[in-house]
Amino acid sequence: MPLPIALDAMGGDFAPELVIKGARRAVDELGLEVTLVGVPELMGDPLGLPVVACTEVIAMDDEPGSSVRKKKDSSLVRCAELVRDGHASAMVSAGNTGATMAAALLRMGRLPGVVRPCIATPIPNPGRAPSTMVDAGANAECTPEMLLQFAQLASAFAGARFSIESPSVGLLSIGEESSKGTPLVKETHELLAQSGLNFFGNVEGRDLIPAPVDVIVTDGFTGNVALKTLEGAFKFIFSTILTALDTDEASRAAGQALMPYLLPHVTTLSPEYQGGAMLLGLKGLCVISHGSSNDTAIMNALRVAAEMDAAGVVAKMALAIRPDQGS
Amino acid sequence: MPLPIALDAMGGDFAPELVIKGARRAVDELGLEVTLVGVPELMGDPLGLPVVACTEVIAMDDEPGSSVRKKKDSSLVRCAELVRDGHASAMVSAGNTGATMAAALLRMGRLPGVVRPCIATPIPNPGRAPSTMVDAGANAECTPEMLLQFAQLASAFAGARFSIESPSVGLLSIGEESSKGTPLVKETHELLAQSGLNFFGNVEGRDLIPAPVDVIVTDGFTGNVALKTLEGAFKFIFSTILTALDTDEASRAAGQALMPYLLPHVTTLSPEYQGGAMLLGLKGLCVISHGSSNDTAIMNALRVAAEMDAAGVVAKMALAIRPDQGS
Numbered sequence: 001m002p003l004p005i006a007l008d009a010m011g012g013d014f015a016p017e018l019v020i021k022g023a024r025r026a027v028d029e030l031g032l033e034v035t036l037v038g039v040p041e042l043m044g045d046p047l048g049l050p051v052v053a054c055t056e057v058i059a060m061d062d063e064p065g066s067s068v069r070k071k072k073d074s075s076l077v078r079c080a081e082l083v084r085d086g087h088a089s090a091m092v093s094a095g096n097t098g099a100t101m102a103a104a105l106l107r108m109g110r111l112p113g114v115v116r117p118c119i120a121t122p123i124p125n126p127g128r129a130p131s132t133m134v135d136a137g138a139n140a141e142c143t144p145e146m147l148l149q150f151a152q153l154a155s156a157f158a159g160a161r162f163s164i165e166s167p168s169v170g171l172l173s174i175g176e177e178s179s180k181g182t183p184l185v186k187e188t189h190e191l192l193a194q195s196g197l198n199f200f201g202n203v204e205g206r207d208l209i210p211a212p213v214d215v216i217v218t219d220g221f222t223g224n225v226a227l228k229t230l231e232g233a234f235k236f237i238f239s240t241i242l243t244a245l246d247t248d249e250a251s252r253a254a255g256q257a258l259m260p261y262l263l264p265h266v267t268t269l270s271p272e273y274q275g276g277a278m279l280l281g282l283k284g285l286c287v288i289s290h291g292s293s294n295d296t297a298i299m300n301a302l303r304v305a306a307e308m309d310a311a312g313v314v315a316k317m318a319l320a321i322r323p324d325q326g327s
Numbered sequence: 328m329p330l331p332i333a334l335d336a337m338g339g340d341f342a343p344e345l346v347i348k349g350a351r352r353a354v355d356e357l358g359l360e361v362t363l364v365g366v367p368e369l370m371g372d373p374l375g376l377p378v379v380a381c382t383e384v385i386a387m388d389d390e391p392g393s394s395v396r397k398k399k400d401s402s403l404v405r406c407a408e409l410v411r412d413g414h415a416s417a418m419v420s421a422g423n424t425g426a427t428m429a430a431a432l433l434r435m436g437r438l439p440g441v442v443r444p445c446i447a448t449p450i451p452n453p454g455r456a457p458s459t460m461v462d463a464g465a466n467a468e469c470t471p472e473m474l475l476q477f478a479q480l481a482s483a484f485a486g487a488r489f490s491i492e493s494p495s496v497g498l499l500s501i502g503e504e505s506s507k508g509t510p511l512v513k514e515t516h517e518l519l520a521q522s523g524l525n526f527f528g529n530v531e532g533r534d535l536i537p538a539p540v541d542v543i544v545t546d547g548f549t550g551n552v553a554l555k556t557l558e559g560a561f562k563f564i565f566s567t568i569l570t571a572l573d574t575d576e577a578s579r580a581a582g583q584a585l586m587p588y589l590l591p592h593v594t595t596l597s598p599e600y601q602g603g604a605m606l607l608g609l610k611g612l613c614v615i616s617h618g619s620s621n622d623t624a625i626m627n628a629l630r631v632a633a634e635m636d637a638a639g640v641v642a643k644m645a646l647a648i649r650p651d652q653g654s
Contacts, residue, residue, distance in 0.1 A: 126567070137501060140509050174464060174551040182467050182548050205555030209563050221509050222552055224501040225545075228532030229553045233560035236536050237596075240453070241568075244588040251588045257581035261571040269564075 002033065004050070005305050006079040006088035009038030010057045011095020013292050016043045019094060022298025023049055029299065032306050035088060037075045054078045060291065064098030068106055076100055080107035083284040090285030090305035094276075094293040100286065101138060101279060108284035111314070113321040117281035118150045118220070119288070120157060121227055122274050123209055126265075129162035131211035136277055137224035144187035147171075147217055148195060149321060153280040154215040155197055156320035160311040162214070170203035170213035172222060178202065184219065192217070205229075234269055273297075275304030280317060285309060329360065331377070332632050333406040333415035336365030337384045338422020340619050343370045346421060349625025350376055356626065359633050362415060364402045381405045387618065391425030395433060403427055407434035410611040417612035417632035421603075421620040427613065428465060428606060435611035438641070440648040444608035445477045445547070446615070447484060448554055449601050450536055453592075456489035458538040463604055464551035471514040474498075474544055475522060476648060480607040481542040482524055483647035487638040489541070497530035497540035499549060505529065511546065519544070532556075561596055600624075602631030607644060612636060 007023050009016045016038060023034040024047040036043070037052045056074040058067045068077060076095060080103040082088035093100045105117055119138045122130035134150040135142070142150075151169050158167040171189055173181040178189045180202065192199040200213045205226060208216065218226070245255030267273055276289035276297070285308050289301040334350050336343045343365060350361040351374040363370070364379045383401040385394045395404055403422060407430040409415035420427045432444055446465045449457035461477040462469065469477075478496050485494040498516055500508040505516045507529065519526040527540045532553060535543065545553070572582030594600055603616035603624070612635050616628040 140501060140507075172552060174467060174548055174555075180467075185548075205552040205557075206559030206562070208556055208559055218552075221501055221512075222549055225499060225532040225549055225553055226556045228501075229535055229556045230532075230560050232533035232535055233557050234564065235533070237561065237564050240592050241589065244592060245585065247588050250584060254581040254584035257577060258572065258585065261574050261578045262568065265567050265571060 002306070002309060003087065003089040004033035004035040005302055006035050006037055006052070006082040006091045007298070007302065008075045008079050008091070008093035008095055009036040009043055010075040011093040011100070012289065012298075013094075014294055015094065018295045019293070019298050020044070020047055020049070022293070022295035023047070023302065025295055026299045026302040030303055030306070032302055034302060035082065037079045037082065039075070052078060052082065058096050058099045060096050062096060062099060064096060064102045067096070067099050068102040076103045077107065080104050080284075080286070083286075084108050089309040090287065092287045092289060092298070092301045092305050094289035094291055094298065094301070097288055097291075100288050104279050104282055104284070104286040108282045108286070111281055111283055111318045111321055114153070114281040115146055115149060117279050118153065119277045120154055120280050121277045123211060123216070123230070124268050124274065125210045126268055129158075129164065129214070130274070131214055131216055132158045133208075133216045133218070133223055133227065134280065135218065135220040135223050136227055137220045138279070139220040141221075142184065142219040144184060144191050147184070147188040147219065148191045149281070151192060151195065151197055151215060151217045152320040153317050154217065156316040157278070157280055157313055158214045160313045160316040161308055164214050166198040167214035168198045168200045169215045169217060170200045170207070170211070172205070172216055172218035172226065173202040174204065176202050176204070188217070238266065273300055275300040278304070278308065283314065285314060329633070329636060330414065330416040331360035331362040332629055333362050333364055333379070333409040333418045334625070334629065335402045335406050335418070335420035335422055336363040336370055337402040338420040338427070339616065340421075341621055342421065345622045346620070346625050347371070347374055347376070349620070349622035350374070350629065352622055353626045353629040357630055357633070359629055361629060362409065364406045364409070366402070379405060379409065385423050385426045387423050389423060389426060391423060391429045394423070394426050395429040403430045404434065407431050407611075407613070410613075411435050416636040417614060419614045419616060419625070419628045419632050421616035421618055421625065421628070424615055424618075427615050431606050431609055431611070431613040435609045435613070438608055438610055438645045438648055441480070441608040442473055442476060444606050445480065446604045447481055447607050448604045450538060450543070450554075450557070451595050451601065452537045453595060456485075456491065456541070457601070458541055458543055459485045460535075460543045460545070460550055460554060461607065462545065462547040462550050463554055464547045465606070466547040468548075469511065469546040471511060471518050474511070474515040474546065475518045476608070478519060478522065478524055478542060478544045479647040480644050481544065483643040484605070484607055484640050485541045487640045487643040488635060491541055493525040494541035495525045495527045496542045496544060497527045497534070497538070499532070499543055499545035499553065500529040501531065503529050503531070515544070565593065600627055602627040605631070605635065610641065612641060
C-alpha cells in the first residue's frame with residue numbers, strides 16, 4: 001500500500017475547513033490515504049483523518065525563506081519532513097507558494113545534478129493530456145543550462161505522468177525561427193536541438209492552448225506572465241459572457257438552455273480540476289495548489305500527487321538528469 | 328485639410344483586393360484622404376483612389392533589414408518616404424512587420440533622444456479607452472533606460488490619442504511588490520518611480536484585460552508573448568463556444584437567440600476593430616495592421632492613423648522625450 005500524502009491543513013484561503021473537507025473526499029471518493037498536518041487548536045474537526053500535530057503556521061504573506069528557517073514546527077515544514085523521512089509519499093499545500101517551495105527545497109533537497117527546481121503547471125488540451133509548462137515562476141532569472149534541465153525534468157515528468165513515449169518539447173519564443181528571441185532563448189534552442197529530447201522547436205504565445213507540444217519550456221518570468229495572462233483572459237471572457245447572458249428574460253432563457261453544453265468546457269479550463277502546480281527536481285513530490293482552492297481543488301491536488309507517486313516521477317526525473325546512470 | 332495617408336496596397340494576406348477596398352471604405356465612410364502605393368500591374372482596380380506607382384514588393388517572408396535596403400522602390404519604402412517628405416500624414420501597412428518597422432525607422436528616422444522605437448498595441452477595456460502595451464515586439468532585448476523611454480512615449484501617445492490627462496503606467500512583472508521580477512524589471516521600477524510619470528506600480532499577466540492602467544510597459548519579448556497568449560486564449564475560447572453552440576438543434580436555437588447579446592463583445596475584442604499596432608518614437612506615424620487584415624481592419628487602421636495625426640501624437644512624443652524643450 002502506498003504511503004499517505006501529507007496535506008498542509010493550514011494553507012490556503014479556505015483552510016482549514018475546505019482543505020480538510022477535500023482530504024476527506026479524497027479518502028472517500030478516490031480511496032487515497034491522507035495525513036493532515038496542522039495545529040490541532042486551529043484545525044477544527046479533522047473529520048476522522050489522521051493528524052500530525054504541529055505548533056506553527058506560515059502565513060500567506062510571510063517572507064518565504066526566513067519563515068521556513070524560523071518556523072521549524074510549521075505545518076509546511078513538517079509536511080516536507082514527512083516526505084523526506086519516508087512517512088509520506090508527497091506533500092500538498094494551498095498555502096504560501098514561495099514558502100512551500102522553500103520548505104520542499106530545504107527539507108527534501110535537490111536530485112543529484114539539478115541546479116534549480118522549477119514549477120510545472122499543466123495547461124489543458126481538450127481531448128488529450130495537458131501540456132506541461134516549465135518554469136511557471138520559480139526562477140525569474142535563468143541560464144540556458146537551467147532551461148535545458150527544466151526541459152529534461154518536465155519531459156521525464158510528462159512521460160511518466162501521462163504515459164507519453166517521447167514527449168515533444170517546445171521552446172517559448174516570439175517566432176518560429178531559431179534566430180528569433182533573446183540570447184537566452186537562442187542559446188537554449190541550440191542546447192535543446194542537441195539534447196536528445198524530442199525537440200519540436202519554438203512555439204509562440206498563441207500556441208499555448210491548445211499546444212502542439214507536450215512540454216513548453218521558458219524562464220520563470222515569462223512563464224508566470226504567460227500563465228497569468230491565460231488565467232486573466234479566461235476569467236474576463238467568462239465573466240463577459242455571463243454578464244451578456246444575464247441581460248434580460250430572453251438571454252437568461254437561452255443561457256439556461258446552453259449551460260449543459262458550455263459547462264463541460266468550463267470544467268476543462270477551470271484551475272480546480274487541474275490539481276495545481278508541481279515542483280520538479282527535488283528528492284520528493286510537492287504539489288502546490290491554488291491559494292483559492294476549495295475542497296474539489298484539494299481533492300484533485302491529492303489525486304495528482306498520488307498519480308505522480310504511482311508513476312514513479314521522482315525516479316524518472318533522477319534518470320533524466322543523470323542519464324549515465326540510466327542503464 | 329490634412330495630408331493623405333499612404334497605404335501599402337501590396338501588404339497583407341488579402342492584398343491588394345481587400346486592402347484597396349478598405350481604403351475605398353475609409354474614403355467613403357470616414358471621409359479620409361488615402362493614397363495607394365503599389366505596383367500598377369499587380370494592383371488591379373484602384374477603385375478611383377490616387378496611386379503612387381512603384382516597381383517592387385517586399386514579401387511577407389523577406390528578411391526585413393536587407394529587403395528594405397535592396398528594394399528601394401518597394402511599396403513599403405515608398406510609403407515611408409511619402410511621410411518623410413511631407414506628402415503623407417502617416418503610413419499604414421498590413422505587410423511584413425519587420426520590414427515595415429525597418430522602412431519607417433530608416434526613412435523617417437527617430438525623434439531626438441529616442442534610443443529605439445517600440446511597438447504599441449491597444450488592449451481593449453470594455454467601456455473605456457483601451458490600454459496601450461509597449462513594447463509589443465520590436466525589441467526582444469531591453470535596458471531599463473529603454474523601458475523608461477517606452478513608458479514616456481506611450482504615455483504621451485495615450486494622453487494625446489485618448490485625451491487622458493495623466494495616463495497611469497503599469498510595469499509588467501510577476502508580483503505587485505517592487506522586489507519581484509528580473510533585474511531589468513526591478514531597475515525599471517526605480518526609474519519609473521522617479522520619472523514624473525503617473526506610475527501605478529507593477530501589474531501582472533492577469534491584469535492585462537481589463538487593465539487597471541492606461542499604459543503597460545514591458546520588454547518586447549515578454550510583450551509579444553503576452554499579447555499572443557491573449558490572442559490565442561480568445562481564439563480558443565470563442566472556437567470552443569462556437570463548437571458547443573453547434574452540438575444539436577437545441578444548442579443551435581439557443582445560440583441563435585444569444586448572438587445579439589454576444590456579438591458586441593466579440594466585436595470589442597476582435598483585432599480588426601482595434602486598427603493594429605503603432606510604431607512609437609519616430610519622426611512620423613506608422614500603423615502596422617495585422618497580416619490577416621480584411622477591408623474592415625484596413626479601414627480601422629486608416630482611421631487610427633488619421634486620429635493619431637489629428638491628436639498631434641508625434642509632437643507630444645517629441646516633448647515627452649525632451650522635456651527641457653517642452654516649455
